[in-house]
Amino acid sequence: MSKRVLLAKPRGYCAGVDRAVETVEKALEVYGPPIYVRKEIVHNKHVVATLEAKGAIFVEENEEVPVGATVIFSAHGVAPVVHDEAKARKLRAIDATCPLVTKVHMEARRYAAEDYDILLIGHEGHEEVIGTSGEAPEHIQLVDGPDGVDKITVRDPEKVVWLSQTTLSVDETMETVDRLRQKLPLLQAPPSDDICYATQNRQLAVKEMAPQCELVLVVGSRNSSNSVRLVEVALGAGADASYLVDFAHEIDEAWLHGVETVGVTSGASVPDDLVQDVLAYLAERGYGDLATIDSAEERLTFSLPQELKRDMKKAGVS
Numbered sequence: 001m002s003k004r005v006l007l008a009k010p011r012g013y014c015a016g017v018d019r020a021v022e023t024v025e026k027a028l029e030v031y032g033p034p035i036y037v038r039k040e041i042v043h044n045k046h047v048v049a050t051l052e053a054k055g056a057i058f059v060e061e062n063e064e065v066p067v068g069a070t071v072i073f074s075a076h077g078v079a080p081v082v083h084d085e086a087k088a089r090k091l092r093a094i095d096a097t098c099p100l101v102t103k104v105h106m107e108a109r110r111y112a113a114e115d116y117d118i119l120l121i122g123h124e125g126h127e128e129v130i131g132t133s134g135e136a137p138e139h140i141q142l143v144d145g146p147d148g149v150d151k152i153t154v155r156d157p158e159k160v161v162w163l164s165q166t167t168l169s170v171d172e173t174m175e176t177v178d179r180l181r182q183k184l185p186l187l188q189a190p191p192s193d194d195i196c197y198a199t200q201n202r203q204l205a206v207k208e209m210a211p212q213c214e215l216v217l218v219v220g221s222r223n224s225s226n227s228v229r230l231v232e233v234a235l236g237a238g239a240d241a242s243y244l245v246d247f248a249h250e251i252d253e254a255w256l257h258g259v260e261t262v263g264v265t266s267g268a269s270v271p272d273d274l275v276q277d278v279l280a281y282l283a284e285r286g287y288g289d290l291a292t293i294d295s296a297e298e299r300l301t302f303s304l305p306q307e308l309k310r311d312m313k314k315a316g317v318s
């Protein structure tokens, strides 16, 4: 049996995660520890533990942050009320919300101002969905997958738009939209894709790779929406099995039994070191033949939050 590994590209860090992690690192450099971070800066255990070791303190709410301290809001975005709370507590707030999430917030505000009913496709309880919904709670209803469509009621079927969480499965979202359109034929679409480029590109690479694999390993954390979606996409595209692991040591040797081709990818919040550990684990077990499935080039980068850049300049930090 010739054992081989197919490695998806693109995989791992997206521009929004890169910016959010660097925001915490630079804030630690400029202001010194501790720096408070509201919620996990990105949904990855390893990233959170690494930043904790450098002096970041992760909290759930602003009220856990001492008055006057520095707080960073995570890449997933926050509702306006969270900014108000920070102001009331005199916190120095730095907003690391991914600009592509901010774009969806702006769409929500615009459609709410025009008095639309907004159907937000996303996962109940996910931080991004809570943040986006908070922009216009009286106008937004959550649609959690195709089965959520039946519960929807709107005021005017001619004035309805759908928006979505940025990290969903493209195929499942379109299935939900089709179901919504059967009910609301005049439903309008967002002005541009809400599912972000990074989510789409990682799913495309897995779709290309999975039909050739008996097993697809996705490196990522359980609470990472885009990572969980990659497992679903791999299974949907023909992999016999697919598992999510945070670390190489979580791989069960039994998964490799009778497997000739293993596909490897990672979610948008995963540093590549963790993928390299998985490749080393596989190489030790005879999967040394490695080929890359290259499906898209990514060049996007985002600049750091303005409020931080200003203080970096003053402190002479580059």
Ligand code: SF4
Pocket: 014, 015, 016, 017, 075, 098, 099, 100, 101, 166, 167, 196, 197, 198, 199, 226, 268
């Ligand atoms: S996954 Fe997409 S929306 Fe989320 S941080 Fe990355 S680029 Fe931004």
